[in-house]
Amino acid sequence: MQEATDPIDAPRASSLDLSADKIHVWRGDRHVLRGAGFAVKAGELLHVAGPNGTGKTTLLRVVCGLLRPEQGAVSWCGRPIDAIRAEYQAAMAYASHEAALKSDLSALENLRYSVGLKRRVGDHELRDTLGRTGVAACADLPARVLSAGQRRRVAMARVLAMRAPLWLLDEPFTNLDSKGTALMCRMLEAHLDGGGLALVVAHHALALARPIRRLELGE
Numbered sequence: 001m002q003e004a005t006d007p008i009d010a011p012r013a014s015s016l017d018l019s020a021d022k023i024h025v026w027r028g029d030r031h032v033l034r035g036a037g038f039a040v041k042a043g044e045l046l047h048v049a050g051p052n053g054t055g056k057t058t059l060l061r062v063v064c065g066l067l068r069p070e071q072g073a074v075s076w077c078g079r080p081i082d083a084i085r086a087e088y089q090a091a092m093a094y095a096s097h098e099a100a101l102k103s104d105l106s107a108l109e110n111l112r113y114s115v116g117l118k119r120r121v122g123d124h125e126l127r128d129t130l131g132r133t134g135v136a137a138c139a140d141l142p143a144r145v146l147s148a149g150q151r152r153r154v155a156m157a158r159v160l161a162m163r164a165p166l167w168l169l170d171e172p173f174t175n176l177d178s179k180g181t182a183l184m185c186r187m188l189e190a191h192l193d194g195g196g197l198a199l200v201v202a203h204h205a206l207a208l209a210r211p212i213r214r215l216e217l218g219e
Helices: 054-065 085-091 107-116 123-132 148-162 178-193
Strands: 015-029 030-041 045-049 073-077 092-095 166-170 197-201 215-218
Touching: 015 054, 015 197, 030 045, 030 197, 030 215, 045 054, 054 092, 054 197, 073 085, 073 107, 085 092, 092 148, 107 123, 107 148, 123 148, 123 215, 148 178, 178 197
Parallel strands: 045 197, 045 215, 092 166, 166 197
Antiparallel strands: 015 030, 015 073
């Protein structure tokens, strides 16, 4: 498997910020999120941690705009995301816990479809991005034959190719070996160095050479 060695491009952004204020979410009678809040700005990463069942993925879905909270609000650059939905969606790259690839499409076709919803992009650029995440040889293979780690790397390439200033990642290290984990950390470092923001749900500590904001749910 090819390993990425070139510097990874990152978006150039400034004066960006994401915040959540007093987020409350119920699931039936269960109060999943109890006033969760945070603020993160350009060049910063927020690590959302906590035991299983404490609402980490729920919070990420609220921040993505996929779930409306019963109380509270999420703001992008000082404006509620509900009021600027199209602008916010254009600025965001979301990766769920699952790789979310269409099994019968090749790795390249998956990227062509999903990234194409964000911006115009050519196959040469997409193949280059797959190379940067170490799966250039998988470009023309159907997603169903890829290993779990390869699928995760394709999902990483999708986030990278979207060129979005805001990354929202749910357990991005799942199924990655040590080289893949190191690559993901380099991607995050480059993204933040370029003025991007990231909100990362992860069970384990993030090995980045910079201070990381941390939100511990369930405390």
